[in-house]
Amino acid sequence: MNTDYLGSDAPAMRVDLPSELSERVEFTDALTRLVADQVASNIFAFDATLWGAAAQPEASVRLGWTDVDPAARELIPAIDELREAFAAQGVNRFVLCGMGGSSLGPAVIAQWAGIELTMLDSTDPAAVARALEGDLSRTAVIVSSKSGSTIETRSHLDTFEQAFTDAGITPSERVVIVTDPGSPLEQQSRAADRHVFLADPNVGGRFSVLTAFGLVPAGLAGADIAGLVAAGTAVRDELALNTPTNPALRLAAAIYAGLPARFVLAVNEDASARWGLGRWAEQLVAESTGKDGLGVLPIALPDDAPEFDRVPASAVVVRVTADAGAAGAADAAADAGSGSQGLTVAGNLGAQFLLWEVATAALGRLMGIDPFNQPDVESAKIAARAALAELDGTEAATTVTAAGDVTVLAAPAGAAANTAAEIAATLREITPRDGYLAVQAYVDPAGELREPLERLRTVLARELGVPVSLGYGPSYLHSVGQLHKGGPAQGAFLQISDPGEEDLAIAQSETSFGTLISAQARGDRGVLIERGRPVLAIALAQRDTSVLEQLITEFTAA
Numbered sequence: 001m002n003t004d005y006l007g008s009d010a011p012a013m014r015v016d017l018p019s020e021l022s023e024r025v026e027f028t029d030a031l032t033r034l035v036a037d038q039v040a041s042n043i044f045a046f047d048a049t050l051w052g053a054a055a056q057p058e059a060s061v062r063l064g065w066t067d068v069d070p071a072a073r074e075l076i077p078a079i080d081e082l083r084e085a086f087a088a089q090g091v092n093r094f095v096l097c098g099m100g101g102s103s104l105g106p107a108v109i110a111q112w113a114g115i116e117l118t119m120l121d122s123t124d125p126a127a128v129a130r131a132l133e134g135d136l137s138r139t140a141v142i143v144s145s146k147s148g149s150t151i152e153t154r155s156h157l158d159t160f161e162q163a164f165t166d167a168g169i170t171p172s173e174r175v176v177i178v179t180d181p182g183s184p185l186e187q188q189s190r191a192a193d194r195h196v197f198l199a200d201p202n203v204g205g206r207f208s209v210l211t212a213f214g215l216v217p218a219g220l221a222g223a224d225i226a227g228l229v230a231a232g233t234a235v236r237d238e239l240a241l242n243t244p245t246n247p248a249l250r251l252a253a254a255i256y257a258g259l260p261a262r263f264v265l266a267v268n269e270d271a272s273a274r275w276g277l278g279r280w281a282e283q284l285v286a287e288s289t290g291k292d293g294l295g296v297l298p299i300a301l302p303d304d305a306p307e308f309d310r311v312p313a314s315a316v317v318v319r320v321t322a323d324a325g326a327a328g329a330a331d332a333a334a335d336a337g338s339g340s341q342g343l344t345v346a347g348n349l350g351a352q353f354l355l356w357e358v359a360t361a362a363l364g365r366l367m368g369i370d371p372f373n374q375p376d377v378e379s380a381k382i383a384a385r386a387a388l389a390e391l392d393g394t395e396a397a398t399t400v401t402a403a404g405d406v407t408v409l410a411a412p413a414g415a416a417a418n419t420a421a422e423i424a425a426t427l428r429e430i431t432p433r434d435g436y437l438a439v440q441a442y443v444d445p446a447g448e449l450r451e452p453l454e455r456l457r458t459v460l461a462r463e464l465g466v467p468v469s470l471g472y473g474p475s476y477l478h479s480v481g482q483l484h485k486g487g488p489a490q491g492a493f494l495q496i497s498d499p500g501e502e503d504l505a506i507a508q509s510e511t512s513f514g515t516l517i518s519a520q521a522r523g524d525r526g527v528l529i530e531r532g533r534p535v536l537a538i539a540l541a542q543r544d545t546s547v548l549e550q551l552i553t554e555f556t557a558a
Contacts, residue, residue, distance in 0.1 A: 012235050013347030013355050014324045015247040017254055021343065026257035030366055034249045035242050039362050044240040050361075055370035062372040064202030065357055067236070068210040071200055072229045075212055079219035082176070082195060086220070091140050091174070095120055095131050096217045097156035098144035100287075100478030102178070104280045105209030106144075106217040112275045112349050113223035121475040123152050123517040125504035126444040128159065136167045142176045142217045146205045148183030151381075152474060155506045155516065162507035178216050204372050205478075206284045209353050231350025239358045247347075248358035254343050255296055255316070255359070256366040263488055264315040264436055264467045265298040266307045272322035275349055276300070281356055282469075283479035288360045288371040290483025296363065297436060297483055299469045306462035314434050314490070315467050317342040320352070376486035376527075380477055383523030388516060406547045409497065410525055410537040417536060420550035427494060430534035431464050435490030438480070442473040442521040443498040449540075452548040453496070463555040474520040481524065485531050493528055495537035496548075497521050 021027060034040070042050055044067070048060035064071075086092070095118040096106055103121040110117035120131045141160045145153045161171035177189040180201045189196050199212035208214060210232050219225040239248050255265065265285070267278035278300025289296045298318070301307055311317060324346040347355060364371030408417045412430055416422040431437045439457055443449045453470060461468040471480060473495075484491060503514035521537070528535050540547055 012231075012238070012324055013247050013351040014344075015250040015254070015355075016344040016346070017250065018342060021254060021257065024257055027253050030253035030256045031244050031249060033366065034253060034362055035244055035246075037365070038242045039365055040242050040246050040249055040358065041240050043358060043361050044236065050365050051370050051372075052368070055372070058370060058372045061202050062204045062207070064200045065204075065207040065210065068200075068203075069229060069233045071211065072215060072225075075197070075215060076219065076226050076229075078197070079216055079225070083220050083222070086140055091138050093134055093139045094118065094142060094217065094221045095134070095139060095160070096142045096144065097121075097153045097160070098142075098178075098213070098217075099150055099152050099475060100283055101205040101208050101280075102144035102146070102153075102213050103475070104276075104283050104479065105214040108209070108276045108280045108349070109214060109218035109223050109225070109228065110221060112228075113218065113221075115218075115222045117217060117221040120156055121152070122445055122472060123155065123474055123513050123520065124442070124444045124447075124498075125500055125502060125513040125517075126447055128156065128513050129502075129504050130444075130446070132160070132163050136163060136169060140174045140176060140220070142178065142220065143185075144178040144213050144217065145183070145185055146180050146199065146208070146213070148179045148185030151384075151516070154185075155509070155513065158507040158509065159504075176216065176220065178212050206287050207357050209280065210350075228350045231348050232354045233350075235347075235351045235354055239354060247345075248355050249362055251343070251345060251355065251359040252362035252366060255363055258316050259296070259367070260294070260488065261434070262314060262316045263296050263490070264312070265296060265318045266305070266311070266315045266467060267298050267300050267318045267320060268303060268305070268308065269300075269320045270322075273320050273349075273352075277320055277349070277352060279479075284356060285360050285363075286480040286483040286487070287374055287377075287478075288364060289367060289369060290480070290485075290487035291373070291375055292369055292486065293488060294367055294369060295483045295487025297467075297469070297480065297487065299436075299467050304458075306458060307467050310465065312466050314436060319344045321346045322348060324348070324351070374482045377477070377482050379485065379527045380481060380520075380524045383526050384474075384520045385523070387522040387526070388511065388519035405541045405544050407539040407541075408537070409522075409539055410495070410529065410535050412534050412536070415536070417538070420547060420554050423536065423538065423547075424551060424554040426536055427460070427492070428464065430536065431466055431492040432490045433466065435488070435492070436467045436469065437464060437492050437494065438484060439468060439470045440473050440476060440493060440495045440521075440524070441470065442517055443496065443540075444500070445472040445475070448543055449498060449545060449548070452545045452552070456548050456552055459552050459555045473524070474517065477520065477524060484533070485527055489532065491533060493525070493533055493535045495521060495525050495535060497537070497539040499539065499542055501542050 046063045164171040172193040176195040179185040281298045415426040457470040503512045
């Protein structure tokens with residue numbers, strides 16, 4: 001059992017800044033504003049006026065995350081009871097079907113707790129098939145959707161229920177639903193006699209990690225969710241203080257001080273905090289701030305990422321550690337390569353969750369944006385639905401040109417991309433030197449392409465000298481997709497699709513997962529192109545890694 005939340009005399013959390021940053025007027029002015037405006041206490045007082053009149057209607061129903069303890073106290077016994085009932089039936093394998101915060105939050109908790117929780121946040125046929133191939137006799141499926149209409153999770157649900165039926169298992173006994181009260185999914189699930197947990201409707205998806213969306217999957221899989229909630233609750237009073245020592249206010253002011261030039265957070269977790277928190281922070285911060293041409297983009301990076309050896313002009317290095325009592329953390333961050341731009345966020349996982357949430361809300365106040373809406377997310381969904389109606393499972397209608405093992409689906413006007421050398425040249429041309437490159441991979445996130453994609457990301461970051469993110473579609477659409485379209489116009493996009501070897505039908509549907517993921521890729525790149533973003537989209541030939549290897553060689557040899 002993970003016990004990093006247990007009490008001690010050490011501080012529960014801390015944000016360290018090097019003197020070069022803490023003495024900058026942009027930081028001190030921002031921190032002074034937050035303290036003077038009593039932002040911290042007003043967040044916990046559910047003050048929806050903090051982000052302006054236009055944001056008030058949304059904010060008034062999105063601050064429930066500031067006090068999760070009462071709901072958790074009622075929820076946890078029901079989770080424990082269902083887990084025990086499953087155990088009595090020999091059910092000990094849990095598959096979570098969720099997108100965005102509904103999957104990223106539970107994934108962090110599972111990694112922290114050292115428990116097995118199978119994540120399905122992809123529509124790639126191979127990824128879905130692998131989840132289905134597990135031992136269904138000991139499997140329960142958790143379907144999490146706030147709206148109850150998310151196309152990915154609804155497709156997963158229908159397909160798993162068909163698989164249970166085919167295996168002679170009553171689906172309602174093995175399906176757990178997490179959704180908002182009154183959603184279509186709740187109504188249908190009550191009628192179908194599924195297990196249903198209702199979440200707080202006053203919490204947005206990206207802030208929902210300590211609500212039912214985070215606690216139900218992790219708790220069923222065996223995490224100590226009571227201890228985690230206790231750790232978050234323990235720091236509420238400190239985070240509500242209107243003082244310059246408030247860690248959340250310090251983090252918000254430090255990030256704001258780097259804007260607009262340094263809008264990328266290069267996030268690294270040290271050995272004490274290998275939780276995957278950076279991926280969760282990506283969706284929290286990017287989706288909350290990436291709008292109106294503004295935004296902050298966290299990118300979770302490994303220890304050996306080139307971004308730490310030579311910090312790009314657009315980046316700030318953030319080091320995450322569990323040890324809030326460690327001395328000299330700012331100096332350690334500088335030693336790690338972050339230099340004058342590095343900062344350290346220290347604390348146990350429960351404290352980290354609430355700290356980052358408060359900091360994100362405070363950052364929205366400083367930036368003058370509504371941190372609780374996502375105005376550009378729906379555009380990609382609409383485009384995907386239109387593409388789904390047109391596609392027959394192939395991308396032939398959208399092909400620009402094809403050569404060898406790669407099909408070019410979209411490219412900037414005048415750009416050549418028929419060979420690996422031409423693709424490399426195009427990427428060098430379209431990537432802003434003061435921005436970032438996003439690699440959007442519509443492939444099996446745990447398949448054979450993952451390793452070469454990670455190596456390609458590293459090579460691109462080193463050779464282009466900019467931060468490079470690697471996101472798997474369609475999952476990233478529910479995370480950083482909002483920032484890609486609504487944030488700073490300083491990104492370039494390399495979209496990589498893979499048709500795979502075998503498709504998989506979606507139960508109770510006339511379409512397939514292969515067609516769905518193709519439509520989602522096509523829809524998102526179409527919206528990006530409409531917004532004037534430079535997009536190079538290529539399709540590989542059925543899990544063929546040769547083009548990726550050629551690209552790595554081209555950049556390495558340059």
